[in-house]
Amino acid sequence: MRMLKDVVLAVVAAVIAAAPAVASEITDVTGRKVEIELPAKRILLGEARQIHVAAALKGEHVFDTIVGWRDDLIMKDPDSYDGYRERFPAIEKLPRFGYIPSGDFSLEAAIALKPDVLTLNLEARDAVEESGFIEKAAAAGIAVVYLDFRVDPAKNSERSVEILGQIFGADARAKEFIAWRRDQIAVVTDRLAKAGAIARPKVFIERSPGITGETACCRTFGPANFGEMVEKAGGHNIGADVITATFGDLNPEQLVVANPDHVIVTGSNWSAESDVNQFVAVGRGADPAAARERLKGLMQRPAFAMLDAVKAGRVHAVWHQFYGAPYEFVPIQQFAKWFHPELFADIDPDRTFREFHEKFLPIAYRPGYFVSLSDGGE
Structure with a gap:
């Protein structure tokens, strides 16, 4: 009986694992509806300084699902970068990307990392939309989600924390962060x-x-x-x-x-x-x-x-x-x-x-x- 029960449980687990994932919907800070499998398995941070929030949500596991990030942390905040590098030495090898509005972001290199989602700051929106970037990314299976901690933080900061909580599968932690x-x-x-x-x-x-x-x-x-x-x-x-x-x-x-x-x-x-x-x-x-x-x-x-x-x-x-x-x-x-x-x-x-x-x-x-x-x- 014990063996039969184990077999049944194994079969059920296999069926669940094999079932196709149902896409969820995120509303980003611009009001765009974005379909994405949650939590995301492969995340590209369009601004590395978003690590200040992601790390608060995921703690020791923050880099488990990050496959690349923009080069701004090491350029604009190297002291924080050093703090994370001391704790997570492997991030030295994490692929870095430039800034889309500056024209030094390689979509081809990003696609090669097979990310599920790319998080971008709101101030990049005009350049992103003028270049048709979102459509190109979508064709490669990459969802683009806008966050904002800078342009109108009173309106968008808490929503952006909630969005990152959804993406990283840390909704409860996001609520705790916001309340604190x-x-x-x-x-x-x-x-x-x-x-x-x-x-x-x-x-x-x-x-x-x-x-x-x-x-x-x-x-x-x-x-x-x-x-x-x-x-x-x-x-x-x-x-x-x-x-x-x-x-x-x-x-x-x-x-x-x-x-x-x-x-x-x-x-x-x-x-x-x-x-x-x-x-x-x-x-x-x-x-x-x-x-x-x-x-x-x-x-x-x-x-x-x-x-x-x-x-x-x-x-x-x-x-x-x-x-x-x-x-x-x-x-x-x-x-x-x-x-x-x-x-x-x-x-x-x-x-x-x-x-x-x-x-x-x-x-x-x-x-x-x-x-x-x-x-x-x-």
Whole structure:
């Protein structure tokens, strides 16, 4: 009887395994309906920095189904890349691809990897559609799914996490991630709401100064992305007074007239692509003394020395890559401490990010994501 039961179970298992998979449907952030077998067995990340979410969903098994990725992590965030390479040495051999809008993505090489799905960032959409890329990929059996953590994160970040949860077969983990993220943001927003009509300092947040000599000053953010983080943290983003898009430029005269109470610059380790190497290299394991010296140097540019924020030392740097991952709970907490130190004296963004790593990520935490010119501002 036991042998017969085993045979029956084996037959049933074989039938289930042989049954054709039924395609599921994903609605991406553009509203497109995409048919795909879930969870996907072979995934191509159209932006490698999506690993910051994928790793939170899959932990130790994050690279089990990733067959290739864009080269942006190693180019734009090598410190994070090193963290993942230390834990997963085999990723050095993981095929890398260029960026579709730049024309250096090889569809033929991607097809050779036989991926089920290619995840793309929303800002690539125009170039992708103009080139007919989606139709070409579909002809090769590759589904294209758009995500967005950058253009309109308030609208699309949580949906993008849910989509990656579907693709990686980690729906429950995605819900846990979203809930934890909401709770950490609420630590700030709920307290600000209870505080009532609190004075909001004027904040200028500069996008990636010192990475290229082409833009001396003053690329900034409109109402979305880092601009929204400033507002949620109890500040007033002066960029949103002029700019309605995600990014835009102020001229130095506008900056001087606005005379912000705080200046924040975004920085990262851009040594692989910078032509001037004056950026503030904050990020995983960054040297705070070296970052502070770079930050001092940037404040010597015309217009900045005239600002009250610079005279008072209320000048800070934040890891640029927070702008493309749903980790914004960390800068929101740090900004709140900078803007309202007494109200948020008890919160510790460094501890928050460490706890996030311990709870969700397969790599160890190393500090270095913020620096300030004022004493005790890190």
